[in-house]
Amino acid sequence: MSGLSTVKLNDGLEVPVLGYGTGTALYQKEAKDSVKMAYSEAKMHHIDCAEMYQNEESVGLALKEMKVKREDVFITTKCGTADPRKSLEKSLKLLGVDQVDLYLIHSPLLVKDTGLGKAWQTMEELQKEGKTKSIGVSNYRIEDLEETLKIAKVVPSANQIEVHPYVLDKAESLIDFCHSKGIHIESYGPLSSIVRHPGGPVDPVVKKIAQELGATDGQVLLKWAHQITHGGIVVTTSSKVERLVEQIKSFTDIKDLSKEQVNAIAEAGKKEHHRVFMPHMDQ
Ligand SMILES: NC(=O)C1=CN([C@@H]2O[C@H](COP(=O)(O)OP(=O)(O)OC[C@H]3O[C@@H](n4cnc5c(N)ncnc54)[C@H](O)[C@@H]3O)[C@@H](O)[C@H]2O)C=CC1
Ligand SMILES: O=CCc1c[nH]c2ccccc12
Secondary structure (H helix, E strand, O other): OOOEEEEEEOOOOEEEEEEEEEOOOOOOOOOHHHHHHHHOOOOOOOEEHHHHHHEEEEEEEEHHHHOOHHHOOOEEEOOOOOOOHHHHHHHHHHHOOOEEEEEEOHHHHHOOOOHHHHHHHHHHHHHOOOOOEEEEOOOOOOOHHHHHHHHOOOOOEEEHHHHHHHHHHHHHHHHHHHHOOOOOEEEOOHHHHEEEEOOOOOOHHHHHHHHHHHOOOOHHHHHHHHHHHOOEEEEEEOOHHHHHHHHHHHOOOOOOOOHHHHHHHHHHHHHOOOOOOOOHHHH
């Protein structure tokens, strides 16, 4: 796929460690040009989509116009309704593919009336039918995972959640729980401390480590999210190709943070709490 390293999920599927998000900076119905730029110029071959972003059709067009072979792109998308089957069938059509690589329930709140267990059984059927290689969840708390695991025949392969230093106070126990069950973390919002809450206690610690490693602040935060989640997947984005190249280099050119460096950022992050998305994760 690309020169990036991969993370092996509990079902054996290999996922490029860095994913290109289509839900934020470029959040627009017309994502085609941005996806083309990310795929061809920055070699971001793992694309993170969602029904809720309302731009799967333009992601699909980008892949079609670039004539990307199906095996040369890793596609994640997420169910945005209470009906995973109907949602996935719609997403497959819009994306122009027969199968996605990873399918996630975007939030437990979407399926709480149907029941988390029932929604998960549908996910298992979709995987059996070959409509998705791997199945996982997003924004699930420990109690949501426990409810799901009670009936699950297939343990979710991933939980995509907000991870940056200013949510670590809440996220730490969830990260550890997922790790203990073999559920990989996909971190979204990893750059939030510099992009959305600059000027806080994390900044000087990240800057110092960036100097020590010869990296940028952003690269340090991407590596931190990967390392604090026990080698998890990281989803970021940018509309600027130079930044995407820099993000890829975090995982090809920059050495790992030491345990002390990881802990120093964690400790600084715990001094404040700033969640950007999905308030239910703090309940
Ligand atoms: N499952 C879920 O509920 C959610 C999933 N996501 C997924 O994750 C993706 C990424 O989420 P974000 O929160 O945007 O990630 P992020 O925290 O990495 O922020 C990306 C933002 O940082 C800016 N940026 C990139 N590199 C930078 C640098 N070196 N210096 C300064 N600013 C820089 C970009 O312009 C972009 O606006 C989304 O597009 C979406 O696909 C995002 C939110 C919720
Ligand atoms: O995926 C998480 C939050 C998010 C980011 N962009 C959009 C657009 C529409 C719904 C949700 C989101």
